[in-house]
Amino acid sequence: MQAPSSNNDTRSPDSAAQQQRQQTVVDTPPPSVSPHLQQPKAYGRLKARAADVKSFRAGPPTLLEKKEFSAKEPKRLIFIGDIHGSLKELNLLLCKLKFKRDEDQVVLVGDLVAKGPESVGVVRRARQINAWCVRGNHDDRVIRWREFLDGPGATLSESELKSLEKSGGLPYDDFKVGKDHYQIARDLSPDDITWLKSLPTILPLLSPYSEWVVVHGGLDPSKPLLKQSAEDVMVTRNIGSSGPTSSRDEGKAWFELWADKMKGLSPSSGAKDLNFDEMHYNKIIYGHDAGRNLQLHPLTKGLDSRCVYGGQLTAFVLPGEKTASVTCPNYDGGSGSDGKDRRRRRRDSVPNAKAEPMYTVEQGRERQ
Numbered sequence: 001m002q003a004p005s006s007n008n009d010t011r012s013p014d015s016a017a018q019q020q021r022q023q024t025v026v027d028t029p030p031p032s033v034s035p036h037l038q039q040p041k042a043y044g045r046l047k048a049r050a051a052d053v054k055s056f057r058a059g060p061p062t063l064l065e066k067k068e069f070s071a072k073e074p075k076r077l078i079f080i081g082d083i084h085g086s087l088k089e090l091n092l093l094l095c096k097l098k099f100k101r102d103e104d105q106v107v108l109v110g111d112l113v114a115k116g117p118e119s120v121g122v123v124r125r126a127r128q129i130n131a132w133c134v135r136g137n138h139d140d141r142v143i144r145w146r147e148f149l150d151g152p153g154a155t156l157s158e159s160e161l162k163s164l165e166k167s168g169g170l171p172y173d174d175f176k177v178g179k180d181h182y183q184i185a186r187d188l189s190p191d192d193i194t195w196l197k198s199l200p201t202i203l204p205l206l207s208p209y210s211e212w213v214v215v216h217g218g219l220d221p222s223k224p225l226l227k228q229s230a231e232d233v234m235v236t237r238n239i240g241s242s243g244p245t246s247s248r249d250e251g252k253a254w255f256e257l258w259a260d261k262m263k264g265l266s267p268s269s270g271a272k273d274l275n276f277d278e279m280h281y282n283k284i285i286y287g288h289d290a291g292r293n294l295q296l297h298p299l300t301k302g303l304d305s306r307c308v309y310g311g312q313l314t315a316f317v318l319p320g321e322k323t324a325s326v327t328c329p330n331y332d333g334g335s336g337s338d339g340k341d342r343r344r345r346r347r348d349s350v351p352n353a354k355a356e357p358m359y360t361v362e363q364g365r366e367r368q
């Protein structure tokens with residue numbers, strides 16, 4: 001008779017646990033649908049969510065916005081090339097030009113953010129001095145990230161985003177969780193992002209500078225301004241056999257073709273149509289082409305002088321068509337490629353933008 005008792009004893013811990021489990025099951029109201037039937041539903045929801053994530057598209061950029069001067073025309077227009085988070089150099093350049101906020105209008109050619117150390121600081125500085133600006137491809141990527149993170153990406157953790165990146169589940173191929181666009185998108189305030197999103201891709205200036213137009217990349221000389229592709233305008237470097245391309249190896253530089261096209265449209269040729277809806281004579285100020293460095297031609301002014309790669313940050317000033325520049329450290333750790341220790345170097349050499357009081361020093365210098 002001991003055997004059953006012993007059996008009972010040996011089984012007792014299990015039995016207790018079993019009883020507990022049974023008790024738990026008894027105490028919990030039975031599910032209306034069995035877990036086996038619930039699973040496909042949950043899986044279906046996840047699938048739908050993954051599809052939402054993958055098919056997400058950010059709002060399109062504004063193609064063109066004409067800018068008028070407010071009450072009085074500024075003494076100078078100061079156009080500045082791709083800043084890429086180089087806040088210190090931007091401030092040094094403004095200081096060198098003896099920039100005065102109530103007299104001068106700053107116009108930025110896009111790519112304010114990414115690669116350099118203080119992207120958020122540059123956006124805030126641009127807003128602070130009421131700079132005019134066009135949308136660059138890096139600004140655009142930050143905007144797309146932010147719209148995604150405010151939308152279907154809102155509930156995804158960073159590790160979930162990373163696994164989506166690995167499996168090709170993110171909405172854009174250029175979305176990399178490890179690149180700084182993602183972090184900048186998270187760090188910008190709602191007001192910063194509203195301002196960034198408002199930037200057009202083409203900015204024609206009005207009288208007395210109506211022959212000047214600002215873009216980040218380049219224009220397709222075969223199309224009027226209103227027929228340009230906003231996406232292409234941000235990235236164009238050349239015109240190839242199939243149209244605008246960001247490659248420098250295919251076709252011809254867009255600005256060479258632009259110069260050819262403008263010959264027939266110049267005021268001296270007798271062309272009178274200066275309507276924005278039509279192709280007309282324009283001088284273009286642009287950036288985006290660090291590989292070709294500063295490009296100052298009669299009709300086109302390429303201002304990307306490799307600021308973030310240890311080159312210079314350049315300003316082009318109207319009236320007078322003079323330039324000014326400051327030299328920059330190599331924040332990117334290479335000539336455009338991702339250096340292995342790029343991030344570490346950046347962290348070591350640059351103080352934290354958030355921890356530093358911004359603009360205090362520069363404001364003091366501005367008044368000099």
Ligand SMILES: [Mn+2]
Pocket residue numbers: 082111136137138216287288289
């Ligand atoms: Mn660019």
